[in-house]
Amino acid sequence: MSVCLEVKNLSKTIKGKHIVSGVSFQIEEGKIVGFVGPNGAGKTTTMRMIMGLIKPDSGSVSICGYDVATQRNKAMGKIAGIIEKPCFYKDFTGRDNLYLAADISEDADDDYIDEIIELLDMADYVDNKARTYSLGMQQRLGIALALINRPKILILDEPLNGLDPIGIRELHQLFPKLAEKGTSILISSHILKEIEEDCDECIMILDGSTVDIAPQEGESLEEAFFRITDGKGGAHHA
Amino acid sequence: MLKLYRFEMKKIHRTTSLWVSIAVFALICLAINYVHADAFLTPATVPSQEEQQKVMSEMTKDEKEEYLKQIEWQTMLSEGASSEQLAAMSEEERAAYESIRAGTTFTYDKERAQYEIENNINSGFGIPSFIENAFANGYMGMFMIFIAVIISALIAKEYNNSTIKISLLSPHKRSDIIISKILCIFTVILEFMLITALLCAVESVIFFMAVGKTNPEPFNCMKEVKFGDTVTTMPVLARLAAVFGISVLSTFMVALAISFISVISKNVVLTIMTPVATFLVPMVVTSDKITSNVLWKYVFFNLIDNYLIISPTSRTNKDLAIALVVTVIWAILFAVGSIVAFEKQDVYN
Incomplete structure (x- = not known):
């Protein structure tokens, strides 16, 4: 299976603090990968670097073989996502937002937009102004906008935040569908049970570096997480 | 880049609040211009x-x-x-x-x-001189500054709303993204100026017909008139085109300066307050009403107006060539500065 995301020795220092230090991992095509870690561990910063929003001090990110630093426009054509909160134009309807995003994408057309609206069950409200949307509707619009570009890899920073149980279940059903079509997904979340259910594998970041979180025999992901972090958000020192 | 340019144009044309606020401000300026124009047809009162x-x-x-x-x-x-x-x-x-x-x-x-x-x-x-007068007086000058600030501050608003990520996450180079925004700003400024010129032309017809102070030949400036030498239509229209062109250029230059501030500050309030502090405040402080005429004329107009921005008023005409060159240089510097800053910056918003 081909590698669609390769992160090598990413490091970032912000205001003298090492936020990310030597992070490396790979994601294969069609995999759903969880990205976990305590608050302030460097998850969002790593995701921002993957998506080209911030420049790493060192290291590299390749998306489907395209380096984000040197082949930005080609790399951005293969990736999409939501960092912290979904972004859209509140004064436009959901549909208008999708059409606008399609305007600057590579190959989205009206049929594909309708397909996305149906996939995310947005038909009831897609023609309303986005400022009237609930949190769950906003999340779905954010995901819809991310899918416009037919990305090979989707980066989702805590996508289940603010969703009701129905919304959470719908996303649980959506992720495997996307993975079957060859889209890889990197999901960060604090809800470890959800990560365990949805994801094929898990990457953990702690104090800016990746650590091995493979659960021991009989151990759940949550238990492994607390074992490694000592339950206090810091590393466990034997 | 064409896709990006169309994307920016579509966005800005659909921003209703922007057009409403500009329309209100334009109507106020046109109303002031109407009254101001009336003063030109009032016989000069000899002071007591x-x-x-x-x-x-x-x-x-x-x-x-x-x-x-x-x-x-x-x-x-x-x-x-x-x-x-x-x-x-x-x-x-x-x-x-x-x-x-x-x-x-x-x-x-x-x-x-x-x-x-x-x-x-x-x-x-x-009519041509009515339009020229509209673009050359201080009220329309304020309107132009207002347009430049409000359109360019939309870039800062995108950082505040996080919608800048929509462009940044698209499959386009960062330089193309910011250049398309700059081109869009220029197009929209031109649109506003053309609409304003048209409204001034309509206003002049209303003025000449309704005010009662008739100019029997509203196009008389196009006639052969002895005023030392004779002139024909083309020089008058050329002068009007020059004033209009200078207005567009100076507004665009100010817009580029505000865009640069938008990209650097990533903050709407700071973007709007910077031109207020660096332009409006000195203009008020150095005006005749507050300090001496020397400060107003020599410090503000000769220094700031001629070397930072240009004005279509006759005051700067003597240094117009220099002011034009300086404006083009500033425009290039601000545009390049915006592109370089946008390329290199980290976006956390």
Whole structure:
């Protein structure tokens, strides 16, 4: 299976603090990968670097073989996502937002937009102004906008935040569908049970570096997480 | 980049609040312009002796002589010149006097008339000069600054709303993204200016028809008129085009400066307050009403207006070539600065 995301020795220092230090991992095509870690561990910063929003001090990110630093426009054509909160134009309807995003994408057309609206069950409200949307509707619009570009890899920073149980279940059903079509997904979340259910594998970041979180025999992901972090958000020192 | 440019144009054309606020401001400026224009067709009132003494009390000897000459002109224009006074006039002064008395203009500005004589222009007060006057006066200047600030601050608003990520996460180079925004700003400024020029033209027709102070030949500036030399239509329209072009260029230059501030600050409040602090405040502080005329004329206009921005008013015409070159240089510097800053910056919003 081909590698669609390769992160090598990413490091970032912000205001003298090492936020990310030597992070490396790979994601294969069609995999759903969880990205976990305590608050302030460097998850969002790593995701921002993957998506080209911030420049790493060192290291590299390749998306489907395209380096984000040197082949930005080609790399951005293969990736999409939501960092912290979904972004859209509140004064436009959901549909208008999708059409606008399609305007600057590579190959989205009206049929594909309708397909996305149906996939995310947005038909009831897609023609309303986005400022009237609930949190769950906003999340779905954010995901819809991310899918416009037919990305090979989707980066989702805590996508289940603010969703009701129905919304959470719908996303649980959506992720495997996307993975079957060859889209890889990197999901960060604090809800470890959800990560365990949805994801094929898990990457953990702690104090800016990746650590091995493979659960021991009989151990759940949550238990492994607390074992490694000592339950206090810091590393466990034997 | 065409996709990005169309994307930016679509976004801005659909931002209703932007168009509503600009329309309101434009109507206010047009209304002020209407009243201001009316003053041009009001016969110049000769100040009373008491008022004249008060004004001259702070003048030097040369300034008093100049002032008294102007009073003499105003008196002749409003009451008519005696045959001795007419005989003492030069050919140019006679032509100016006759055109003013005939109703072309009622206010004699000696400095402006001298400029027009030197440059072979008789702008008269027809529709083209109404439009030129609209773009050359301070109210429209404020309107242009307002347009430049409000459109360019939309870039800062995108950072505040996090919608800048929509462009940043698209499959386009960062330089293409910011260049398309700059091109969009230029297009929208041109659109606003053309609409404003059209509204001024309509306003001038209403003015000439409704105010009652008729100019029997609203296009008389296009006639052959003796004012030292004769002029024809093309120089008048060329002057109008020059004023309009200078207005667009200066507005675009200010917009580029605000865009640069938007990209650097990523904050709407800071973006809007910077031109207020660096332009409006000095303009008010150095105006005649607060400090001396010297500061207003030499510090603000000659220094800031000629070397930072250009103005289509006749005051800067003497340094127009320099002001044009400086404006183009500033525009390039701000555009390049915006592109470089946008390329290199980390976006956390």
